[in-house]
Amino acid sequence: MNATVLMPGLLHIGGGCRERLLETLSQLGLHRPLLVTDPFLAAQGLHEPLLRALGEAQVPCGVFADCVPDPTTDSVGAGLAVCAEGDYDCLVALGGGSAIDTAKAIAVLxxxxxxxxxxxxxxxxPPGLPVIAVPTTAGTGSEVTRAAVITDSRDGEKMLCMGPGLVPAAALVDYELSLSMPPRLTADTGLDALCHALEAYVSRKANPFTDSLALAALTAIGRYLETAWREPGNCAAREAMMLAATQAGIAFANASVTLIHGMSRPLGAHFHVPHGLGNAMLLAEVTAWSVPAAPGRYADCARALGLAAPAECDERAVERLVSGLRALTVRLEVPGPEAWGIAEADWREALPLMAEQALASGSPANNPRLASAAEIEALYRRLWA
Ligand SMILES: NC(=O)c1ccc[n+]([C@@H]2O[C@H](COP(=O)([O-])OP(=O)(O)OC[C@H]3O[C@@H](n4cnc5c(N)ncnc54)[C@H](O)[C@@H]3O)[C@@H](O)[C@H]2O)c1
Ligand SMILES: [Fe+2]
Structure with missing residues (x-):
């Protein structure tokens, strides 16, 4: 193996670890944070204990609470203006992937x-202001990745930005913050994490380090995702899912995602399908199409997810993987594009551009089976059917 691994220099993991924010700031030598969150989480008062603790320690802290889901250059610009008004030396991102990506973008600009x-x-x-990420969803892994996805408000392009400078300086991975997720968000973000782990494991850039994290994440997700969805207050399931999302994040950040994520970004850009839901829609069909190029790797995923028995042959295991993923997305009530409200004429018209954008993202080049634009269009058509 010859691999380079990037991840935050400091990870606090476990129930209640959000309370270690002050300690984290001091470990990093930081003194003037701007807290970045979204209006829904701010209305729930999720950030108040953090602000209280900082206030008691006389650490001045500003707040930008206007992040939007799937952040745009306009929303990042509003945050940047708040950041410029104060003498901040770091950002604390409290929220899902949208708040964390917003903070990463503000930090760089x-x-x-x-x-x-x-x-x-x-x-x-390049490195911007240090970001301390405090995720409230168990999905995107943005707290540990070198990526941020920002939509250009002018033309709607979902821009993938990457580089070592986007890796947060620290992350506080506290499952207690995910207990309030409603079932739909739990399913979509959990399936996003499943895609990260699966795609990292079958990626052409996978290595033994990322494999170990991807398989650990798949094992936990296979065991706990549906429990977390059915029983939002189940701490064991939430804790396992939060850890799995972070492990899957480190895995894909260092092995890359593949065709599922490549095809999912255009669903968000054209039809505002939330990130995790777009991946969930594509998961079973893209896997079925890709399996013949790497049956052994996909069979390992089936076994880790608990969909195939350890002793089952690869051929049987991949059959179980495809049927098991189809059944899982049905049980988790993942809608198809039509049920989600997309008009068929709009879908058909967008397909050539969507296929082109999927390829241009670069992610499909890491898929075990390489797809042409025509094959990607055919996969989108199959998804509609
Ligand atoms: N940077 C990366 O590596 C990376 C990877 C994957 C996805 N993403 C990006 O992440 C974004 C999606 O993030 P997400 O799926 O975490 O959702 P999100 O951050 O967009 O949040 C979705 C909604 O859920 C709410 N929410 C968040 N936490 C909650 C909680 N604990 N309880 C109740 N409601 C809660 C938010 O207020 C928001 O309304 C997309 O923009 C996607 O492109 C980034
Ligand atoms: Fe993702």
């Missing part, structure tokens, strides 16, 4: 200027 467009792939993003 605050230090280096320019526009988010300047930092999209293939540019490599």
């Amino acid at each position: 605050a230090r280096h200027g320019g526009e988010m467009r300047d930092y999209r792939v293939p540019a490599s993003v």
Whole structure:
């Protein structure tokens, strides 16, 4: 093996570890944080204990609470303006992938200027202000990744920005913050984490380090996702899912995602399908199409997820993987594009551009089975059917 691994230098993991924010700031030598969150979480008062603790320690802290789901250059710009008003030396991102990605984008623009467009792939993003990520969903893994996804408000392009500079300086991975997730969000974010682990494991860039994390994540997700969805207050399931999402995040950040994520981003850009739901829609069909190129790797995933018995042959295991993923997404009530409200004419019209954008993202090049634009279009058509 010859691999380079990037992840935050400091990870606190476990119930209640959000209370270690003050200690984390001091470990990193930081003194003036701007807390970044979204209006829903702020209305729930999720950030108040953090602000109280900082206030008691006389650490001045500003707040930007206007993150939007699937952050845009406009919403990042509003946060950047708040950041520029104060003398902040770091950002604390409290929320799902949207709040964390917003903080990452503000951090880069605050230090280096320019526009988010300047930092999209293939540019490599340089380090901005340090970000301390405190995830409230168990899904995106953004708390440990070198990526941020920002939509250009001018033309709707979902821009993938990547680079070592986007890895948070620290993450506080506290499952207690995920207990309030409603079932739909639990399912979508949990299936996002499942895709991260599965895609990292079958990726052409996988290595033994990322494999170990991907398999650990798949094992936990197979065991606990449905429990967390059915029983939101089940602490054991929430704790396992939060850890799995972070492990899957480290795995895909260092092995890459593949065709599922490549095809899912255009669903968000054209039809505002939430990130996790778009992946969930594609999971079973794209897996069925990709399996013949790496049956042994997919069979390992089936066994880790608990869909196939350890002794079952690869051929039988991959059959069980495809049927098991189909059944899982049905049980978790993942709608197809039509049931989600997309008009068939709009879908058909968008397909060629969606296929082109999926390929341009680069992620499909890591898939074990390489897809042409025509094959990606055919997969989108199969998804509708
Ligand atoms: N940077 C990366 O590596 C990476 C990876 C995958 C996805 N993403 C990005 O992450 C974003 C999606 O993030 P997400 O799926 O975590 O959702 P999100 O951050 O968009 O949040 C969705 C909704 O759930 C609410 N919410 C969040 N936590 C909650 C909780 N504990 N209880 C109740 N409600 C809660 C939010 O207020 C929001 O209304 C997308 O923009 C996607 O592109 C980034
Ligand atoms: Fe994702």
